Amino acid sequence: MSSSAQIVMGSLATGEEMFALVKELYPICRSITGNGVRQTLQRLQREIPLRIHEVPSGTPVFDWTVPKEWNIRDAYIKDSSGSRVVDFRNSNLHVVNYSIPVHSRMSLADLRPHLHALPDRPDWIPYRTSYYKEDWGFCLSHRQLSALPDGEYEVCIDSSLEPGSLTYGEFFIGGETEQEILVSCHICHPSLCNDNLSGIAAATALAQQVASRPRRYSYRFLFIPGTIGAITWLARNESIAPRIRHGVVLSGVGDRSPFAYKKSRRGDTEIDRAFVHLLRFSGREHRITDFSPYGYDERQFCSPGFNLAVGRLSRAPHGEFPEYHTSADNLDFVSAESLVSTVALCGEVFALLESNCAFQNLSPKCEPQLGKRGLYRAIGGSADAGHQEMAILWALNLSDGTNSLLDIAERSGLDFQSLHKAAQLLEEKGLLRRTDQTFHAPSDAGRLSQ
Amino acid sequence: MSSSAQIVMGSLATGEEMFALVKELYPICRSITGNGVRQTLQRLQREIPLRIHEVPSGTPVFDWTVPKEWNIRDAYIKDSSGSRVVDFRNSNLHVVNYSIPVHSRMSLADLRPHLHALPDRPDWIPYRTSYYKEDWGFCLSHRQLSALPDGEYEVCIDSSLEPGSLTYGEFFIGGETEQEILVSCHICHPSLCNDNLSGIAAATALAQQVASRPRRYSYRFLFIPGTIGAITWLARNESIAPRIRHGVVLSGVGDRSPFAYKKSRRGDTEIDRAFVHLLRFSGREHRITDFSPYGYDERQFCSPGFNLAVGRLSRAPHGEFPEYHTSADNLDFVSAESLVSTVALCGEVFALLESNCAFQNLSPKCEPQLGKRGLYRAIGGSADAGHQEMAILWALNLSDGTNSLLDIAERSGLDFQSLHKAAQLLEEKGLLRRTDQTFHAPSDAGRLSQ
């Protein structure tokens, strides 16, 4: 087990603090490898004791190979007068991520195939990558592109694509058992706020919160490049995967859309049901979607060879909002409130998972006499049983060792919290006993894929 | 097995006779113990050969203890002029049920905490109990309460709360097998009509009907105080419980609301499905509700240590109608028609359970030739097969030994009665054979809780 210090150095207790972190990380030019990622992770080390891993280029990871490391110093297109008409120093989105070095002069006609813009969104710069095909290019607003006169241009991308390493961060927080809750976010996007920085900020704050509280589960927070990072981590940690009992990928959690939870491939795991239950009881608008093999790193965690209980929490749906993968996914697009409520929801889910278990009713034949234990209204005959009393009755009635508190919540229509409180009360009074196997033998262990 | 005589003495064949019984029992001050219950059961003995059981105070029954016996002779509040402003002789609801004896003088201010009224229903007297907390009190209409001038009052409750016994009635009617259908009603409420008297009258009439007809099942009718009576019976009859194959609690079956059937905890037992099927085919408005651990004695029969196939038949929903537990639950609130249709529905359910079984098609390869057996229209080619012919075809097609007639009714959308008639016809013609195990190995025996 990791020896990660359990001491949390920073504090991201408020939405403003999370937002400030997003703002600080915004200018860095991240990619799936390189110094932008290192710089980002080093900043996070001031918040949480992140362990930074370096995996050499060329390392085989399942069907893939860790790519060469990419770094960039500068990039521009100069017009004939020598002035920068496209300038990496203005926005790191201007260069196609993973562009190979180039420095030459060429006509607009020859340059044109290397230029990417969005005619529908004339003021936005698109975000493009070319990780696995050695190429180069620039992204610019359609307005900029349209204004370029014919003529010769100087094109320069001062980048390097060389053997190096892939960098990722990991924070393991030990709990009472080896069984883990996994939280994963991607760290591979340059100046995009909702897409990567929101998840980074929320995961960091959540890690601080988790580390400061008692817990049964161990927790593992991954800050990894999308796709290749998840694949690399899984390839290096195959033996850990079976310990991951629940997991969630955080991505796009900072914008102002309602929550969207995407279920794991299995579709009915405890974490799926926990998110569904808490979102329904939140009274807030939200969307629940079934698993599909398109999206973020849930694709890897839910690949058939792993099939982990990993869902995804987002807000604006992946790829369906216009700001997605453009310069409009900027600081205005995310809010402190959204970040803080994301952390709050995940905290509630973890609290549910921590306290979900099955109980055995120790007085299962008829109802036990609640009155003599102070669990029942004193004067009988009134027309309505209170909410807490209903929770007590449901907890007693369904606690035959086969139903978890979440099962009881789902069947009764009551909120988990009330049932948990009722079960605690009944446990104190000696009427319920926690069944040991609940935690160690996951209720969904027997559920095979699909 | 009980040696209860199978001879029925009385006859409650009509709604008017049932209503007359309700009327006769109405004035009696019943409670969970005491002479009111005895008097009620003795009256029922003129209708059915009820066996009356007495269980001594102090007897442990699971988590409970049989309480002291309560009896009351008189109770009043006299004003300073000596006139009874609240008088038990006018309504036995005026005294909080199970009030300990009291005789003293006190100011209105001191008396006030002992007075219960319903501000929203100024003319109704509420019904209140204090079974398990030794206390006393009066119930009165809000109008009465508001009219009480300040001053001194004489308060008298001439009751006794002493070791005695809990009384209940039981009528067992043997059938071909030891497997039982249980009918239970509560007998512990004073002058409340729908709440307790309707169930008592309907159960009594139903017992007469059952006793007069041939039957496979044995039947057991319980007339018991709510909660403590069911607990006491179950504690004394644990060995009988496994024989209870189907059961229904009758409560609140005399008012004019549509039928409401509440499913057993298991939710899909044969009696649940029988009630659902017959109510749907009745064409009458009705409600089907899922089990919840709040209500009447289904709470005890469906506690996890028993988990019996016991549902509940009611009309106005438990606790949700304004007259509930007030003086407005009086003779006007119940009707002869409602009582008689309750008995009719239960009779249909029992008839279904009696005749539900699985058959084996003895000519399972292709359809047998119905025509040569007179089971098919003579002239072919007409556009529509008749209803009875469809029942014959369904019964043949699904009688592979795994489907009961009720299963076939549910899948075909036909009514049970037609399928039963078809199966009988096919049995006569040698095309179906009853599968023996159906009755003795309940189809839902393998279904575990939840």
Place this chain on the structure above:
Amino acid sequence: MSSSAQIVMGSLATGEEMFALVKELYPICRSITGNGVRQTLQRLQREIPLRIHEVPSGTPVFDWTVPKEWNIRDAYIKDSSGSRVVDFRNSNLHVVNYSIPVHSRMSLADLRPHLHALPDRPDWIPYRTSYYKEDWGFCLSHRQLSALPDGEYEVCIDSSLEPGSLTYGEFFIGGETEQEILVSCHICHPSLCNDNLSGIAAATALAQQVASRPRRYSYRFLFIPGTIGAITWLARNESIAPRIRHGVVLSGVGDRSPFAYKKSRRGDTEIDRAFVHLLRFSGREHRITDFSPYGYDERQFCSPGFNLAVGRLSRAPHGEFPEYHTSADNLDFVSAESLVSTVALCGEVFALLESNCAFQNLSPKCEPQLGKRGLYRAIGGSADAGHQEMAILWALNLSDGTNSLLDIAERSGLDFQSLHKAAQLLEEKGLLRRTDQTFHAPSDAGRLSQ
């Protein structure tokens, strides 16, 4: 295995050719036995190498007996002036099918019970039969019937009902395996177009199509008299029945109503799901109905002793359209377009069944790198993954050996064809391997009746 020649002689490639076949067969007076059936099958032998079977009258077939053979030469009712007021030569529907010979004079009053008409449809001649009750009768339009004056009539039915045989046609087309797809249609109706001729024409065209294409499955086409023909075939071929993996009864497939697919008794067999899937993706209006034991020969194939995976394809619902079993089911009632689209749909279903199988993802841990295999868009970051790419991702994600392509289509919401194409591509690239057991161990083998 049959040695039926695999050579197809005729060609019914177009709707017009099918319609022409219907037209040619229309005047023949078919019945469940007799020369009309033989003449029909002989005509079909010019299209496909049909084997004609003759089963002697009196042969026991399960609960039934092959009936006497019926043939008819002429039939009429002559009025007192000697002119034919009802004439078999005008329509073979005029005589009740299977009428015994009669030649006598009688009053209208005595004749009346033998006359059948449709008061609601005064111009139509009804179709009536009396196969299993020796009787005779005439069918005529209500207008004709109303116009008959009182008086004496000469009644003549020049038929014979004598020991002979029941005739049916069978065309077996061997495939790679012994497992079969069954196509059955009825051939027992006289001049009725949608009811019997549409199925005959579609089945013949489909047989030609199947015989001309490569196939895994063997196919068996049955041209049989309704009910008794199916029973006779099943009785003589009990050992073949277990090889029938999928089947469809074609009946009433020539009219202009939307397709109606009726599921097999099992309800979720592969052919049921194939029809449902393809009809849904067709974008065409259609109806899916659950199995019921009323209809055409699916009744026999789905009898509990066989319980085969045989559904039924129709258009206008059986027995629910006014033209059913009347002279209005004529050449105007069917269309070439309907016939051709029926054959097309069945062809698509068979293609789906031929190519449906389960695959094993050979790179199941994380996604394989599609880009290096040319399976992925080159420039990343664009907002939307294409349809074919989604099919590739779904095929990879769910190919864990337990899901067939149809399972994946159902879960993903994608069309089978795209998934099949994706799977083929992935198989070529070495990323998927067909699991051998899929075809030989049917995915629904374990599903019991009901």
